[in-house]
Amino acid sequence: MPEPSQRIEDHDPTVIAVCGKGGVGKTTISAMLTRIMMARKPARVLAIDADPAAGLSTALGLPVIQTVDNIRCDLVRDLGSGNPVDRGAMLHRLDYEVTAALVEERNLAFLAIGRPEGEGCYCRVNHLLKDIIGRLAQQFDYVIIDGEAGIEQVNRRVMAAVTHLLLVSDASLKGINVCRAIQTVAASAIAYRVKGVIINRLRPQENDFLASLPLDLAPAGQIPESETVRRFDMQGQSLLTLPECRALKSLRACLDSVLQI
Ligand SMILES: Nc1ncnc2c1ncn2[C@@H]1O[C@H](COP(=O)(O)OP(=O)(O)OP(=O)(O)O)[C@@H](O)[C@H]1O
Numbered sequence: 001m002p003e004p005s006q007r008i009e010d011h012d013p014t015v016i017a018v019c020g021k022g023g024v025g026k027t028t029i030s031a032m033l034t035r036i037m038m039a040r041k042p043a044r045v046l047a048i049d050a051d052p053a054a055g056l057s058t059a060l061g062l063p064v065i066q067t068v069d070n071i072r073c074d075l076v077r078d079l080g081s082g083n084p085v086d087r088g089a090m091l092h093r094l095d096y097e098v099t100a101a102l103v104e105e106r107n108l109a110f111l112a113i114g115r116p117e118g119e120g121c122y123c124r125v126n127h128l129l130k131d132i133i134g135r136l137a138q139q140f141d142y143v144i145i146d147g148e149a150g151i152e153q154v155n156r157r158v159m160a161a162v163t164h165l166l167l168v169s170d171a172s173l174k175g176i177n178v179c180r181a182i183q184t185v186a187a188s189a190i191a192y193r194v195k196g197v198i199i200n201r202l203r204p205q206e207n208d209f210l211a212s213l214p215l216d217l218a219p220a221g222q223i224p225e226s227e228t229v230r231r232f233d234m235q236g237q238s239l240l241t242l243p244e245c246r247a248l249k250s251l252r253a254c255l256d257s258v259l260q261i
């Protein structure tokens, strides 16, 4: 397993996009990943909530003060009003506003993307935003993106520089089929180093499921159904304060031994 310090010296951030079918645990895993990466001090972590439902904000217990999409819409509106804005000025404004939208908590910065299809879609602005988020990512060691089901917005709107695509499924054929579909789209769309599927919320009686994974999906590990995670969810507690539990240990094991992140 590489030493965390070796990773931190590397200038390119590790950008992990967590994808999968709806409800399989993407947000929970993104929040647990954030918790694990934050513990690799002095690593700086950027968590991006790319789900319009803003689930990661709740899971981390952090507020959304401004979304990237609001920033984009405001700029599109200003451009539409006929005020001439040159590229440099646009870049400067977006840079400033995206930085101001970060919610900081110790070595973590949190950014919410917001509604993916806001009115007034404007390619030039979208490209700039991609650049800006890409540049922002360079200031961090780990970037964790909690996506909507599917990877469209990660691919198109957030950043092209995903280095690790982490597929999540539950113990169901539907979940696995969505992972396969995402893997196929991603193969031609983004440059990622590692892909693997984590089977989440696995119950003891479902252990056989792992043996039935299709050969084209590399297993990255399994996370058991956890009472602690359920309790935190029920009480709306931040997963940043999740105590050591089997779910956290299992995720760390996936990162260390299989994914080597
Ligand atoms: N390992 C686990 N043990 C127990 N409960 C879990 C586990 N993983 C996820 N859950 C619970 O399952 C539910 C769905 O999880 P989560 O919201 O993370 O899924 P999601 O994939 O982000 O959903 P969506 O597609 O709606 O964004 C939540 O109530 C969460 O607390």
Ligand SMILES: [Mg+2]
Binding pocket: 026, 027, 028, 051, 055, 056, 146
């Ligand atoms: Mg979610």
